[in-house]
Amino acid sequence: METVKLTIDNKEIEVPRGTTILKAAKELGIEIPTLCYMDLHDLNIENKPGGCRICVAEVQGRRNLAPTCSTKCEPGMVVKTHTARVLNARRTVMEFILSDHPKDCLICPKSGTCELQDMAHRLGIREIPGQEFAEMSTYRQDTSPSIIRELNKCIMCRRCEMMCNDVQTVGALSAFNRGFTAAVGPAFEQNLEYSSCTYCGQCVAVCPTGALTEVNHVPQVLKALNDPTKTVVVQTAPAVRAALGEEFGMEPGTLVTGKMTAALRALGFDYVFDTDFAADLTIMEEGTELLDRLSRHLKGDKSARIPILTSCCPGWVNFFEYYYPDMKDVPSTAKSPQQMFGAVAKSYFAEKIGINRKDMVVVSIMPCLAKKYECQRDEFSVDGNPDVDYSISTRELAAFIRQANIDIRNLHDEDFDSPLGESTGAGVIFGATGGVIEAACRTAYEIFTGKKLDRLDFTELRGMEGVRSATLDFNGTPIKIGIAHGLGNARKLLDDVKHGRSEFTAIEVMACPGGCIGGGGQPLHHGDSEIIKARAAAIYTEDRKKPLRKSHENPFIIKLYEEYLGKPGSEKSHHLLHTHYFDRKDKILVKK
Amino acid sequence: MSSIKIELRKEDVDFIKETCSKFNNDSQELINVLHGCQEHFGYLPAEVQEVISEYLNVPVAKIYGVVTFYSFFTMIPKGKHPISICMGTACYVRGAEKVLEEFKKELGIKVGESTKDNKFSLSSLRCVGACGLAPVVLVGDKTYGRVAPDDVKGILKEYE
């Protein structure tokens, strides 16, 4: 590899050609501050508009200061990162940014995790000259079912725009206006609700300030917990246990399943269940649907559409409902685990414990913001009573635990309640990209071939590449699996399906890069993709430790079918566990 | 946000469709398409942008981003006689600001607004390149050169 030698702050270094000054400096242990820059290396996502100008440094022979995030090292370059000129420039630019930013840090939802606040602290800003006559940007606040936009706090880092357009290809957000009045938002500065937004929350996940935050549903949950007439049931998604610890200073990738369960019980939830149970249930329904379609397809039935697409991800469902409404019969009709759980909890379980569904409140803890929207969908309620009442994110749960004075680090591990808390390893891996399809294959293989799998780890389905594919041998029948995470990658596969070019039998799609572990409701990764990788590793560790790792072997699932549902795909299953899709664009246009 | 809501007629939609197809429905031609539509409709209401989004396959947020970036594009219909005062440097140093003030006073509106009867709208623009005639005022297609504040009443009278 061709390399270049240069000097940064009097230290020599040799780096591969094409390396930026920022990265070269990092190798030398020189941490140049950045604000708009974000590099999720493993996910192939990079944001460097060169907009904030915080990362500037002096390059000998150059007229002006160089943005180190986007200036490549050249042979013989002499770089200084902390001269008086650089420090003054950085401070002045920071003062500019702060002069157009509200100072209500104390009551900002991002306080403590705000990158702008950290930068102000790091640079030791103590005053903002001219603030008394400085005009500030003013925009109205917008609250959608999942996301709150407070554009006054936008610093034009463009991360959300990049996520929404380049990564997710959702196109709900764009920079608008120019100059001082420029900001990022939906068309016509409308509410996000009337846009193509899928509520995937990736904009929130990357926003460095309080401009984009989630809607907080903790107060409603607290109210339900304090209502003696309500039985409050909680379910926790697989990805939550792999990330919650980060909020309490634990290493990324620390599994806190038992501590989380204990904390939830301490918070006062009557039943602490696991969404993983519903994930196993999903496999039964979705797997059955896959095998049904596949066998009909193999028999030449033209009405059996192949590939089948997974449908557990609500961001993904919102996406194809908006952009591919003509293909709404392609994805599986199986509800997401969250909604399956809600439906089963408020029917089977409510009956079992002898209470009316109206007296039960189902709360879900999700790594996701789209789940907030999903549980509010009309079709997921009975007579106006939703199957899942409130969905709160991993971050909201962490805040709730802190407010309740619970020291999660020192709690003893506890187990989930039975029966909806029992799950297999297949349910756990739903949290990482490729996990759903791997779980499905474990079950589908055994049912399709009637043989036992001797190798449960389909490592060929794992990884962080945006689009992956593998062909599995189902006893002579090749099963072609496609996996996409990130909606932009999903779009590629979907376009192939649309134009009849797809060769896949089944495709798994997760809206968020990395799958649910990289969800919009997770602790903020602040641009460190190592964190996402560590969470994935944790998920697979949990899977390995489980005694049962195939959904169809979950005894409580078997029992549920025996006692209540009959068999997968039965009429009752269809009624409770399956759904249908809409043309969402039409719906939005009518509503608007 | 645009406060004006309009219902597009079928021929309007057809016009947008034709304009887009004239440019091969190529998203790279967005600005040319917007020019064509603004020339036809006089402005670019949200509904028009939504239809363009459909045919050019560009998210409507992006179109809005482009429309609000360029000062030539407007989402507000102009008055019957749009008045533009050149605020280029040459006109400015020759007193364009005073002329603008006079128009504001006479019409009782601010820059970017239209009179109640929608007869006049007022805007300022940057250099029409007729610096020899500074200060310059445009009313519709007609150019007035070397305008003094005292001339304003007379100019408006022409359109009564």
Place this chain on the structure above:
Amino acid sequence: MSKYSMHLLVCGGTGCHAAESDAIVCNLRDELEAKVLTDKVQVIKTGCFGFCEKGPIVKVMPDNTFYVQVKPEDTQTIIDEHIIKGRKVTRLLFKDPSTKEAVSDSKHMDFYKKQMRIALRNCGFINPENIDEYIARDGYQALGKVLTEMTPDQVIREIKESGQRGRGGGGFSTGLKWELAKKSVSDEKYVVCNADEGDPGAFMDRSVLEGDPHSVLEAMAICGYCIGSSTGLIYIRAEYPLAIQRLKIAINQARENGLLGNNIFGTNFSFDISLKYGAGAFVCGEETALIHSMEGLRGEPTIKPPFPAESGYLGKPTNVNNVETFASIPAIILKGAKWYSSIGTEKSKGTKVFALAGKINNVGLIEVPMGTTLREVIFEIGGGIKNGKKFKGVQTGGPSGGCLTEKHLDTPIDFDNLIAAGSMMGSGAMIVLDEDDCMVSMAKFFLDFTVEESCGKCAPCRIGNKRLHELLGQICEGKGKIQDLDRLKNMSVVIKDTSLCGLGQSSPNPVLSMMENFRDEYLAHVTDKKCPAGQCKSLMKYIINAENCVGCTACARVCPVNAITGERKEVHLINQEICIKCGACYEKCKFDAIYIS
């Protein structure tokens, strides 16, 4: 034909010597009447000769005698000696500064014609809508020569040797730029003409496109041949309908004549050109922003490198030059690099078109060799300051250029000298300011422009310029403090140092150069709360001079805020707390009783 055998042309420019010129015309006419010559000799007042330094001027036709610094009392001599006796008045003849000899025939004094038209060679000369007139003026000869006699490398060498630097503002070597684009390997490349002249006060590109569109088309084809491109795009402001119309006609005519299209001049070189419209964004003059705009996006610049020569329009190698740069190319090809490089200064070759505007008599478009001084441009070609006012400064390089003063008048204009003086060439707008212009208000005006035109992508330009503008506003309102001057400077320096593109990197130039050159005026605003030019309303006071006031009540009646009190026939008084400084009373008073302090 004419009944007159002789004409006396008297310089009657509105410039420097307007009053004397009138007297000269009067005297000449009287003399002629007295000598009964009015039937034979006609006196005509003309526009400015562009030679004001030596004015007033009287030119005798048909023998082209050029009398300089003529005084009203010289008229008798001219009539008696020249007209009647046919002897030239030697003492009034122009003396060649180098030979010190009197020049009797103005044909031999071409050097007074400081203007030299290369880019504008056909403007105002040919019918722009008729390709044949362009061809008659050797149009498309350069393209023919290039395609049939030269290799791309030879052409690029010629352009490089000519020393031409881009006229769009940056001043980058045209030849080098072409060479970089040629070296990039790609299946498709683009030649782009930047005709998004957004600089207020600059209209040379518009004039070239309206007056000589073919010269640009020809040069773009030459460039296409050199860099290996078959597609040209002209990015033109939508605000230039006439230029667009003439370009369309020109492109069609060139196609009809086979000068654009396939196999031009029977060679295997093919080239065609289409138009892309801008939509009112100054920042799109920056080439990366321009390219994004052509791609249907917001015209936001991106960091260079990569330069357009490597990755430009649609990610392909793209060469962007501006209109004036292209318009000079055919001349360089036909007359040679040596000729072109003989004009101008050491590092800035050729001529430059300037748009003269502001407080100057001869507002217009001029083209002068690089190295011409500001004095020659403003006081000779430009005819000096309007209404006999005092010259204060000249803003060169548009809103992000700098303001040069008296002390720079004898600086030869070229790229490097202007930068050294704290300004820049920019596109070539020159806005002349006189004693009535306040340098704080002017800086604020320019910042107003930048704030409006900033794309908003980078923080220093988006927010910094706004803050700069606000602080200047405070100073104009008399709320400035002495420390604010340091803050202005620091903010300006940081904005220049950290902004992403040329817009922000130069937007504080007016503030810096005006603070440097007119420090006293800035100090007057912040320490004495006074605006020496009398422009800043908040710092003005309308006061009634008791001696002149007759108590007519006219001022009190016209005051929109009832700030003036006083009984009829008694001295009136303006309440300064209420006064909004509209100036209505000042204009109304017939007794000069109101003055501005």
Place this chain on the structure above:
Amino acid sequence: MSKITSLADLNKRREEMKTGLDIRTKALDPERIVQVKVSMATCGIASGAKTIMEFFLEHLDRRNVSAVVTQTGCMGYCYAEPTIEVKLPGQYPVVFGYVDLKRADQIIEKYIKTGELVDGIIPVNYQIIDLKE
């Protein structure tokens, strides 16, 4: 119009143009033809150059002056728009500025018909390069 497919074609066209073939097709007596050019750039048009051009077209014809009236681009004298250039046979062209209808009438009656100059002459103070010199 025939296509130009070689340098020789271009040269031929140029020579035809230079000897003024186009003028001859319009007037019988090329030696007596008057040429009027009206500066029709944005500045000029904004100052009324269109009206002036129409005036010349109509009145030269009506007053039996054989002339060719064409439009041209910016002459650079923005301060004196509208500007026109008149070339009488065998004479140097003369530029007139501030041409309103009254002056246009004077120019026809006095300068074009009798050679008598009228006010508003703008001395040409630039040299134009000759590409083939």
